[in-house]
Amino acid sequence: MRENTTVRLTTLSPGAGCACKLPQASLETLMTSLNGFGAQAADDLLVGLPEGDDAAVLRLGDGQALILTTDFFTPVLDDPYDWGRVAAANALSDVYAMGGRPVAALNLAAWPGDGLPLDLLADVMRGAATKAAEGGCAVVGGHTIADPVPKYGMAVIGLADPDHLMTIDKVRPGDLLVLTKPLGTGVIVTALKQDAADPATLAEAVASMTTLNANAARAAVAAGVLAATDVTGFGLLGHLRRMLSASGLAATVDADRVPLLPDARELAAKGFVPGGTKANMSFLADWVDVAVSVDEEVAILLHDAQTSGGLLLAVPPSAAGLVDRLREHDRSTAVIGQAVAGRPGHISVHAGA
Ligand SMILES: Nc1ncnc2c1ncn2[C@@H]1O[C@H](COP(=O)(O)OP(=O)(O)OP(=O)(O)O)[C@@H](O)[C@H]1O
Numbered sequence: 001m002r003e004n005t006t007v008r009l010t011t012l013s014p015g016a017g018c019a020c021k022l023p024q025a026s027l028e029t030l031m032t033s034l035n036g037f038g039a040q041a042a043d044d045l046l047v048g049l050p051e052g053d054d055a056a057v058l059r060l061g062d063g064q065a066l067i068l069t070t071d072f073f074t075p076v077l078d079d080p081y082d083w084g085r086v087a088a089a090n091a092l093s094d095v096y097a098m099g100g101r102p103v104a105a106l107n108l109a110a111w112p113g114d115g116l117p118l119d120l121l122a123d124v125m126r127g128a129a130t131k132a133a134e135g136g137c138a139v140v141g142g143h144t145i146a147d148p149v150p151k152y153g154m155a156v157i158g159l160a161d162p163d164h165l166m167t168i169d170k171v172r173p174g175d176l177l178v179l180t181k182p183l184g185t186g187v188i189v190t191a192l193k194q195d196a197a198d199p200a201t202l203a204e205a206v207a208s209m210t211t212l213n214a215n216a217a218r219a220a221v222a223a224g225v226l227a228a229t230d231v232t233g234f235g236l237l238g239h240l241r242r243m244l245s246a247s248g249l250a251a252t253v254d255a256d257r258v259p260l261l262p263d264a265r266e267l268a269a270k271g272f273v274p275g276g277t278k279a280n281m282s283f284l285a286d287w288v289d290v291a292v293s294v295d296e297e298v299a300i301l302l303h304d305a306q307t308s309g310g311l312l313l314a315v316p317p318s319a320a321g322l323v324d325r326l327r328e329h330d331r332s333t334a335v336i337g338q339a340v341a342g343r344p345g346h347i348s349v350h351a352g353a
Pocket residue numbers: 018027031049051052053054055069070071090094230231232233
């Protein structure tokens with residue numbers, strides 16, 4: 001982490017990170033109204049627009065598939081270099097969520113025409129390029145516009161084996177639901193914006209947000225996992241609901257097993273809850289039943305809008321050994337629930353066995 005500048009980037013941001021995504025209800029309305037104006041999977045297009053997956057996938061001729069995705073957002077941190085690292089890890093994550101590896105990226109940037117030093121944007125891009133390089137991904141160009149609210153992200157292309165893709169529609173009854181990073185970045189970043197996150201708490205959140213999902217994806221593909229997504233702005237339950245609806249299944253979640261970042265509970269209890277998290281709670285009310293025994297702060301965190309969150313994997317019980325291998329990369333990796341037959345998209349959250 002570099003020294004903070006005098007400009008507090010998060011004060012320029014109405015939302016922050018993936019919490020500035022359009023609410024899920026609005027996005028789904030938009031996508032439905034685009035019906036017919038976006039290509040559906042057919043022939044060499046293995047994953048298209050109506051599939052609503054983490055990225056589009058195009059079969060190439062030589063036993064490889066091309067993965068295409070993009071992601072950008074307003075400042076999630078005050079430190080520009082770290083914001084860049086987080087934004088790159090987040091943009092690359094959709095490639096990992098499909099079971100691929102990123103190969104090239106374009107910078108997408110919006111920056112105030114005056115008043116905010118360009119040096120800061122250069123720092124954002126340096127942080128992002130360093131993180132992308134860690135994933136074997138070269139930054140090869142980009143586009144920059146003048147805009148009063150700074151925004152940064154990437155369009156990323158990746159490669160995958162078309163026979164070993166991970167998609168959101170392949171969850172099977174009995175699959176174990178595995179989460180590879182702890183929750184809580186939304187509440188911690190909201191506390192940061194209000195000067196209420198202590199440095200150690202913030203450092204843990206930054207360490208988590210800048211961790212690539214590369215190792216988790218590689219291990220999951222090797223173990224034969226067929227269904228995955230990454231947990232971002234719609235929160236754990238929002239992204240789980242999308243997987244379940246696409247797969248025609250329901251799920252149970254054990255709130256006690258869901259990993260949480262240090263201090264996330266306390267900050268949620270103090271009311272540092274982003275607008276994106278509140279929107280997730282209201283949208284998911286028709287899909288999620290939370291047992292009364294589940295603590296209110298934990299229920300909030302299950303909906304918390306994550307930036308650069310972990311992978312949510314549907315792991316067949318026969319491949320449960322994967323969980324130990326994933327824990328070698330992130331000790332907080334946990335089995336948090338199970339897919340079951342039931343109303344598609346429905347989630348029952350309980351506390352304890
Ligand atoms: N403007 C858009 N035009 C076409 N498709 C869109 C648009 N915005 C979102 N989508 C699609 O809607 C689906 C859900 O988008 P969303 O951004 O939640 O997922 P994502 O790409 O996995 O992002 P992330 O994991 O980084 O939050 C994706 O399939 C995405 O491609």
